[in-house]
Amino acid sequence: MPSPPRVYDVVILGAGAAGLMCAAVAAQRGRRVVLLDHNAQPGRKILISGGGRCNFTNIHCTPDRFLSANPHFAKSALALYTPQHFLELVNRYRIPWHEKTLGQLFCDHSSRAILDMLLAECERGRTDIVLNARNIQVDRSSDGYHVSSLAGDFAAHALVIATGGLSIPKLGATGLAYDLARQFGLRIIEPRPALVPLVLGGDEARWTELTGVSTEVVAWSGPAQGRRPAPRFREKMLLTHRGLSGPAILQASSYWRPDEPVHVDLAPALAPGTKLIQPLLRPRARRDETSFRQALRAALPQRLANHLADIAAPAGWSNAALDTAECNLRDWQFHPVGTEGFEKAEVTAGGINTDDLNTRTMEARSVPGIFVIGEAVDVTGHLGGFNFQWAWASAVAAGNAL
Numbered sequence: 001m002p003s004p005p006r007v008y009d010v011v012i013l014g015a016g017a018a019g020l021m022c023a024a025v026a027a028q029r030g031r032r033v034v035l036l037d038h039n040a041q042p043g044r045k046i047l048i049s050g051g052g053r054c055n056f057t058n059i060h061c062t063p064d065r066f067l068s069a070n071p072h073f074a075k076s077a078l079a080l081y082t083p084q085h086f087l088e089l090v091n092r093y094r095i096p097w098h099e100k101t102l103g104q105l106f107c108d109h110s111s112r113a114i115l116d117m118l119l120a121e122c123e124r125g126r127t128d129i130v131l132n133a134r135n136i137q138v139d140r141s142s143d144g145y146h147v148s149s150l151a152g153d154f155a156a157h158a159l160v161i162a163t164g165g166l167s168i169p170k171l172g173a174t175g176l177a178y179d180l181a182r183q184f185g186l187r188i189i190e191p192r193p194a195l196v197p198l199v200l201g202g203d204e205a206r207w208t209e210l211t212g213v214s215t216e217v218v219a220w221s222g223p224a225q226g227r228r229p230a231p232r233f234r235e236k237m238l239l240t241h242r243g244l245s246g247p248a249i250l251q252a253s254s255y256w257r258p259d260e261p262v263h264v265d266l267a268p269a270l271a272p273g274t275k276l277i278q279p280l281l282r283p284r285a286r287r288d289e290t291s292f293r294q295a296l297r298a299a300l301p302q303r304l305a306n307h308l309a310d311i312a313a314p315a316g317w318s319n320a321a322l323d324t325a326e327c328n329l330r331d332w333q334f335h336p337v338g339t340e341g342f343e344k345a346e347v348t349a350g351g352i353n354t355d356d357l358n359t360r361t362m363e364a365r366s367v368p369g370i371f372v373i374g375e376a377v378d379v380t381g382h383l384g385g386f387n388f389q390w391a392w393a394s395a396v397a398a399g400n401a402l
């Protein structure tokens, strides 16, 4: 005879950033919580995040740093649990940290400190953590939720889905959150790779000859005007053996859609009113390929300048032709043939439709007792600590409602 399920108040699926935080909050409020994960260790993404130093939040955490079909959904949770709240927790554990750039807070030493802190918070609430819980299946009955797995069976009145998105399958990412959403009638915004390198093909494949070149740019993709113009990102672009990467491109990739261009201003550091081709505009200046190349070499990395001199020379040397060349360089349009996919994407955009969730509690509107938090939800942050802040904030919202 199968043994009866272990009974809890809450079963949380996924011991990542959101699941651990939610477990800690709910358990410290007196709930009996079990946290299940199919991996052999919790928080694997936390450990590798931020190059091993975990960019655990960003002090400039405003709602416009997040993508979602409903840009208002995340506001409530983000306002109730702010970067300052998480920082207080970090400080309580005496974890040394620093601001690297643009409000991004990193551990001084290792991401392990953040994971250990979350595990200690779970321990304070006596959360049970069950690892290697593979083959998770969920059934609903009048008593609540029954969760079976290879590590045992569990029953509870509340079920939290915190199994993340599809990014980096080798770290344990699966589509379980979406499968459960379909099972319980929650809608899904098509998941897509975000914060991901872009692949160049066709004539643009020649850019890969510049592999290793890194330069500051402003990059953007999506509508330049309108109600929600695409944000512009002034950071580094890196040429890779497959195409484009670096923080500016990763940021723009979250807004990129197939068949749309990615726009790049290749010389954002020039003083306002100054042009790349300025030297050619001086009285009696030479106007030929050599002077054009020299002008580019004066402002850009040499390999990039040489490449552009080969492919972006003006069609003639009139002022109008030079102006057109200048405009092209300040709004260079790449036409990526794709992304490097979920294997390389730092996050998954899209996910469980926020219209089906309560904005304050993350509970499913039509399925009482099911909560969805973290990356599984259609809320995706910019690069720079925003995705963890969403994981913490959505987890606290649910944890306080359980």
Ligand code: FDA
Residues within 6 Å of the ligand: 013, 014, 015, 016, 017, 018, 019, 036, 037, 038, 039, 042, 043, 044, 045, 046, 048, 049, 050, 051, 054, 055, 056, 057, 133, 134, 135, 136, 162, 163, 164, 165, 167, 168, 171, 172, 173, 174, 175, 176, 345, 346, 347, 373, 374, 375, 376, 384, 385, 386, 387, 388, 389, 391
């Ligand atoms: P997360 O993916 O953390 O956790 C989901 C958990 O569910 C995992 O433990 C997984 O094993 C488990 N799971 C999945 N499927 C399951 C199944 N079928 N059965 C059982 N368990 C299952 N963000 C940021 O703000 N700052 C940063 O520095 C970084 N750095 C970074 C680096 C890299 C390389 C990546 C890939 C990502 C980042 N991120 C980041 C993004 C950040 O890691 C991410 O947004 C959060 O971890 C999301 O937290 P969740 O808890 O929602 O999912």
